[in-house]
Amino acid sequence: MATALLGVVPSFQKLAASRTDDWIDRVSHVDTVFLLIIFAVVVSTGQFVGDPIHCWSPAEFTGAYDAYTKSYCWIKNTYYIPLTESIPVDIQKRQDAEITYYQWVPLILIFQAFMFKIPNIVWKLLNGGSGLNLSKVCKLAEEAQWGTPDDRKSKIRNIAKFMDRWLETHREYHNNIIVRIKAKTSRIFCFVCNKRQGTYLTAMYLWVKVLFLTNVISQFFILNAFMATNYNMYGFEYIKMLQSGTSMKESPRFPRITLCDFEIRQLNNIQRWTVQCVLPINLFNEKIFVFLWFWFFVVAVLAGINFVKWLFLVVLKRNNYMYVKKYLLIASKMQTTTDKKLARKFAEEYLRDDGCFVVRLVGINSTDLVITDLLEELWAQFKEAKEPTPHEYIPTIDEEDKLLEKKTNGPY
Known part of the structure; x- marks a missing residue:
């Protein structure tokens, strides 16, 4: 029992241990991770089991050309130009309108799941340092x-x-200037981990709370980088769209109808083709990322309130x-x-x-x-x-003299 409760150090065995956090932490590193993995499986199924893209090929394309067009346009990024606008002649403008994320959505979701698990991994690996x-x-x-x-x-x-x-x-057994400085620093700054002053676990837990909060906020910016869209405001725009009573027929972030350019070499001639494609997978992507925006928003609010609560309890x-x-x-x-x-x-x-x-x-x-x-x-x-522990009674000098006199005047 002693070895089970004392003297532990950070180890990977602690990753499978019992609960050592509160329910808001588990919303981040359990519930959110589960949701992201489920969504990754759903999108992967749509990509690899179904037909993620359909392209309207020219009439002269045979079956092989049609299959090549679909494979090429799925691998290469397509681009979105609204149907009300003409296709720009400038190739650079087409490249600027490319959609670069739809092939990588399952990997993006798995990466997000890993990031939500990192704070919990850090906590379980390092809390054993308390002893x-x-x-x-x-x-x-x-x-x-x-x-x-x-x-x-x-x-x-x-x-x-x-x-x-x-x-x-785990108490201080020295009393020098360094120990006093450490003790004063630990009392003033609640984020200082000091085992001897009894602030290691509390400070470490506050740092983990900061990691949870920073992670969920950073998800919006990470998705901005991956998807090349203004994902920060996506939820508010969706609410505004619902309030206006209009349906989002064609989302510029998750378009269903896109364009694809490719070139075919025939002898020494290079022919450039532009075809129109449909991305059914974006039906899933749109709903998934709308739900995730609101989920991340709620988790961020909960994590912020939870951090303030624990900061108040510690300070x-x-x-x-x-x-x-x-x-x-x-x-x-x-x-x-x-x-x-x-x-x-x-x-x-x-x-x-x-x-x-x-x-x-x-x-x-x-x-x-x-x-x-x-x-x-x-x-x-x-x-x-x-x-106080009872001490042995020690007689005074006078009492010892009386005791000695009594023994001397005894029967012998």
């Missing part, structure tokens, strides 16, 4: 809520025991005391004024930021009953360590 197997703690807490009373009590006692050892072994140190006090009152462990004073030391000096963070994480992945029992066990260990 505590956070995944194991959360897993035991999750199992404790479903076990028998004796089993739950045993698991919670084990968690409390190893948390106590972890908290005690305002009183939150740790109020959180611990709530559950100690539920457990009826704060009966006297002395207990109330000890509770502040319990939260600020014993648990510190990392200890309170672990308890919060246990609560997110279990129930209030488990938190109450865990804090009750930790409180008992804390009070036991604070109680």
Whole structure:
């Protein structure tokens, strides 16, 4: 059990561990990844199983020419010119209107899925640097809520025991100017990871929150680069289109009717052809990327609110005391004024930021009953360590003289 809960270092085995985050994080690295992979499979099926492009070839083209035209126009980028406009003579203008993304949509979606998973991978690889197997703690807490009373009590006692050892072994044992500077820096800057000051996990988790938020915002700009369109405003434009009551018959971002130029060499002559093509796959692409725009927008709002919430919990140190006090009152462990004073030391000096963070994480992945029992066990260990140990009674010199005189005047 000791090796399971203590002394762990970053390793790839932790990627398959239990939950060590909150539900908003899982919306990003679980739900969003699942959606993107499903969409990638749907688009891939349309490309490789169906017929992703149809081209209107000239009458003189035979079957082989027609097949060549379809294959060439699918591999080479087509370009979009509205039907109300004439096809420009300048080749450069045609190239500027090229659609460059439709062949790569499945790869784009898979790449996005990987980016949404990166913050979670970073968190699971690096949280072990705190010295505590956070995944194991959360897993035991999750199992404790479903076990028998004796089993739950045993698991919670084990968690409390190893948390106590972890908290005690990661305290400063030096007191020089460097240690004092590090301690002051950790108190001022909440993003500084300092294991000895009890801010490693909280600071690391805030950095991961920043990664989640940065990732979802960057998705809009990444799609701008891939699709060569103004994807940032796409959702607002779609809402405006729905409010106007008009249907998006031909989207300039996802056109169904495009043009394709290709050249055929016949002996020493090069003939240039322009054909009109239909991209049925863009019916799926349009709906998928409209849905993803709104999904990314909601995820970005949730990630922003979640980051502000955790920043508030970490920066305002009183939150740790109020959180611990709530559950100690539920457990009826704060009966006297002395207990109330000890509770502040319990939260600020014993648990510190990392200890309170672990308890919060246990609560997110279990129930209030488990938190109450865990804090009750930790409180008992804390009070036991604070109680003065009885010292051996040492008699005074006068008392020793009287004892010696009594022995001298004894029966012998």
